[in-house]
Amino acid sequence: MKASILIFALISSLVWSVVGHATEDFIFSERDTLHIRTLAASCAVCHGTLGNAVGENKPMETVSLAGQDPNLIVGRLMDYRAGKRTSTVMHHHAKGLTVDEINLLAQHFAQQKVVKRYPPQSQVLKEGSR
Amino acid sequence: MMNTNRRDFLKTVTAASLMLAQSVAFAMARKPPMGRVVVIGGGYAGTTAAKYLRMWSLGGIEVVVVERASQFVSCPMSNLVLGGVKSIHDLTFGYDLVKKHHGIKWVQDEVTAIDTASKTVKMNRGELTYDRLIVAPGVDFSDDQLPELQSPKVQQLIPHAWKAGWQTVNLRQQLEAMRDGGVFVMSVPKAPYRCPPGPYERACQVASYFKAHKPNSKVIVLDANLEVTSKKGLFMKAWAELYPGMVEYRPDHAVLSVDVTTRTVRTEFDKIKADVLNVIPPQRAGKPAQMADLLEPDYPWCEVDFLTYESKRVPFVHVIGDSVASGLPKSAHVATSQARICASAIVEIMQGGEPDPMPVFANTCYSFVDDKQAMHVANVFRYDAAKKIMVPTEGGGVSAKPSEQEGAYAMSWANNIWSDVLT
Incomplete structure (x- = not known):
C-alpha cells in the first residue's frame, strides 16, 4: 500500500508544464518538458530519483533538490558556473548548462514532492553465480 | 503493434521462468498497454531504462526485463574489494524493489537467439515478442584475442x-x-x-x-x-x-x-x-548485441542514433550502455543517462510523438586512490545536430587533487545511483 502511494506521488509530480524564459542562446519549444525531464533525471545519480537523495542531508552527502527554493538552486548553479562559489564537482556540471536549462531545472526540482528515499539493502552474493 | 496483452505474455513465457511483479500497485495502467518493450540485461543501463519507461509512460508500456543473474553486483566500487575496504556483499543487491515499485515484469533466463524480423527474443525456457527491444548486455570479452x-x-x-x-x-x-x-x-x-x-x-x-x-x-x-x-x-x-x-x-x-x-x-x-x-x-559489445547483428563489421561496438539509441543497423532495436559506440566513457553514469534518453524517446514514439531533438546529460565518475580519498572526472554532454553525436561541453574536468571529502561524495554517489537504479 505504501508503495502505491509512493508511486502515485512520483507520477503525479511528473505531470506539470514548464514555463520557460529564453534568456540566452537556447530557444525552447514545446519539447521543454521532454528535454528537462531527461536532463534532470541525469542528476539522479547523485541527487536521487526526482531530486530526492538518500541520506540525511548531512555534510559530505549530496543534497536533495526536491522541494528546494528554485531561487536557491538557480543562485548556486549560476555561482558555480561563474566560478564565484567553490565546489568539488558542481562547477564542472554548471558550466555545461545554459541559463535556460538552469532555470528550468530549478523549477523542475522545486516542484517535486519530497519523498524519503533509501539505498537498497545489500545482500550476500550467492555461491555459484558468475 | 499493440497485440500484446497479459495472456500473450504468459503464453510465450513458461510460468516457471516468470516472476510477475506485484503490479497491483500499478493499477495506474487504466488504458490498454501502449505496447511491450523487452529489455535484455539488468545492469545499470537496462534496469534504469525499464524503471523510467514505466514511470514516464505512467504505466502504459509493458516492460519485460530478461536477465540471467539473480542478483545485481556493482562494478563501480568493486576495486575497493581488492583494497580491502569493501566486501563484495556490500555491492550485491536484489531486483525485488525496482520490480515491485514500478511494475516491471522480469524473466531470469539467458537469451539464446534474437529474431529481429519476427521481433522475437528466444531464451532457454521460452520466448517473448516485442514492439521495441532494448539491448543492454554490457561488455563481452573478445575470445579471438588471448x-x-x-x-x-x-x-x-x-x-x-x-x-x-x-x-x-x-x-x-x-x-x-x-x-x-x-x-x-x-x-x-x-x-x-x-x-x-x-x-x-x-x-x-x-x-x-x-x-x-x-x-x-x-x-x-x-x-x-x-x-x-x-x-x-x-x-x-x-x-x-x-x-x-x-x-x-x-x-x-x-x-x-x-x-x-x-x-x-x-x-x-x-x-x-x-x-x-x-x-x-580486450572487449566488445555483449553477446545479445552480437546475436542481433548490431555490431559494426569493422568495429566491435554498436552504432546508434543518439536521439533514440535505436540501432543504425536494425529497426525497433535500441542499444544502451557499454555496448554503444559513443566515444563517451563506458561508465555507469553514462549508461544510466543513455537509458533515460532512450526510455524517454520510446515513450514519445509509442505515443506518436517525437523524441527530444537536443538531449543533454552528465557524467560523473569517481576513483579511489587509497582507502578514503577519491577524485572525479565530470562532464556535461550535449547533442551536436551537425555531427549527430554527443559532444562534451566546455567546463568539464577533473579534481584538482584527491580528497577525503570526495571519497565521502563518491559513497554518496554510489548510494544514490543504487537507489535510483534498484528501487
Whole structure:
C-alpha cells in the first residue's frame, strides 16, 4: 500500500508544464518538458530519483533538490558556473548548462514532492553465480 | 503493434521462468498497454531504462526485463574489494524493489537467439515478442584475442575481475595469499573498454593494500595504450606520492600471450612473471548485441542514433550502455543517462510523438586512490545536430587533487545511483 502511494506521488509530480524564459542562446519549444525531464533525471545519480537523495542531508552527502527554493538552486548553479562559489564537482556540471536549462531545472526540482528515499539493502552474493 | 496483452505474455513465457511483479500497485495502467518493450540485461543501463519507461509512460508500456543473474553486483566500487575496504556483499543487491515499485515484469533466463524480423527474443525456457527491444548486455570479452585465458578453469588462476562477482573475490584472496615481496602484474586493454579509469584505480587499491600489509611488494601495470587513458595526471601523481617505488607503469605494453602455468606474460618488449596476475581482456559489445547483428563489421561496438539509441543497423532495436559506440566513457553514469534518453524517446514514439531533438546529460565518475580519498572526472554532454553525436561541453574536468571529502561524495554517489537504479 505504501508503495502505491509512493508511486502515485512520483507520477503525479511528473505531470506539470514548464514555463520557460529564453534568456540566452537556447530557444525552447514545446519539447521543454521532454528535454528537462531527461536532463534532470541525469542528476539522479547523485541527487536521487526526482531530486530526492538518500541520506540525511548531512555534510559530505549530496543534497536533495526536491522541494528546494528554485531561487536557491538557480543562485548556486549560476555561482558555480561563474566560478564565484567553490565546489568539488558542481562547477564542472554548471558550466555545461545554459541559463535556460538552469532555470528550468530549478523549477523542475522545486516542484517535486519530497519523498524519503533509501539505498537498497545489500545482500550476500550467492555461491555459484558468475 | 499493440497485440500484446497479459495472456500473450504468459503464453510465450513458461510460468516457471516468470516472476510477475506485484503490479497491483500499478493499477495506474487504466488504458490498454501502449505496447511491450523487452529489455535484455539488468545492469545499470537496462534496469534504469525499464524503471523510467514505466514511470514516464505512467504505466502504459509493458516492460519485460530478461536477465540471467539473480542478483545485481556493482562494478563501480568493486576495486575497493581488492583494497580491502569493501566486501563484495556490500555491492550485491536484489531486483525485488525496482520490480515491485514500478511494475516491471522480469524473466531470469539467458537469451539464446534474437529474431529481429519476427521481433522475437528466444531464451532457454521460452520466448517473448516485442514492439521495441532494448539491448543492454554490457561488455563481452573478445575470445579471438588471448584464447589461452578463456576457460573458467584458467580464470580461476588468472581472473579478469572486470565484471564484479566471485572473480573479484578470487583476486582479493590471491592478493591476501601472496607473499610480501611478490609481484602483482595487471594489464589494461586498448581503449575503448569498460570504465576508463578503472584499471588505474585498481592499481591504486592493490598498492594501498600492499603498503599497509606487504610493503616489499610491487604493482606492475602493462598498458596497451600509449598513456593513462583517464585522469592521467592525477593517477601518475598518486602513484608517485602515495606509493613511491611500488607502482611501475609501462605504457604501450600490450599483452601478446600468457603462460598460464607460470603466470608469465609476454609483451612486444619483455616477459614478466607474476605472483598474482590480472589480465583485463580486450572487449566488445555483449553477446545479445552480437546475436542481433548490431555490431559494426569493422568495429566491435554498436552504432546508434543518439536521439533514440535505436540501432543504425536494425529497426525497433535500441542499444544502451557499454555496448554503444559513443566515444563517451563506458561508465555507469553514462549508461544510466543513455537509458533515460532512450526510455524517454520510446515513450514519445509509442505515443506518436517525437523524441527530444537536443538531449543533454552528465557524467560523473569517481576513483579511489587509497582507502578514503577519491577524485572525479565530470562532464556535461550535449547533442551536436551537425555531427549527430554527443559532444562534451566546455567546463568539464577533473579534481584538482584527491580528497577525503570526495571519497565521502563518491559513497554518496554510489548510494544514490543504487537507489535510483534498484528501487
